[in-house]
Amino acid sequence: GQNIDQPTEMTATEGAIVQINCTYQTSGFNGLFWYQQHAGEAPTFLSYNVLDGLEEKGRFSSFLSRSKGYSYLLLKELQMKDSASYLCAGMDSNYQLIWGAGTKLIIKP
């Protein structure tokens, strides 16, 4: 079957670094997305990886290992506004997104 696993909740300190992991199992693979969703708001796009390696975009970076079915989102210099849920989604061979349940990130001062 198809499955996306990510931790339910994580806590980190303002100014620190946090890594949110995601493992995936999809029928075929056409890339992995990360979205950010603040409480009561719609998800917004963060990153898309289809090749192995690290992609950096400001304070956020995303990593993919296709052989391990594994990705992570790295957030540096955490700010209070980074408190949100982070959604991992794998794209299968039909170009359909399979979503994880999301990781709620709590930032403490």
Place this chain on the structure above:
Amino acid sequence: KAGVTQTPRYLIKTRGQQVTLSCSPISGHRSVSWYQQTPGQGLQFLFEYFSETQRNKGNFPGRFSGRQFSNSRSEMNVSTLELGDSALYLCASSLAGGMHEQYFGPGTRLTVT
């Protein structure tokens, strides 16, 4: 550029009724996807429309249906509502679906009593 709009934003219905939700994508976007979001379950894919054709469908019963018009606007219909249909329904548009980034609307919060 205007974002994705969804109407209505909130809806309360009773069991057995039917409901129609509307989504207007970003201008120029031809793909519209619909999702159901419930606490703890994440986003569940309902279906995707591209150029008025259903291109992909998730594992939802036939009570859930949709359509897309020539201007790319999309509607989703749920018939014979059940309590378990209470959720946030999100619509997302993208240029062509697939590997293109999706832009989400604010959602319609449906409560079934």
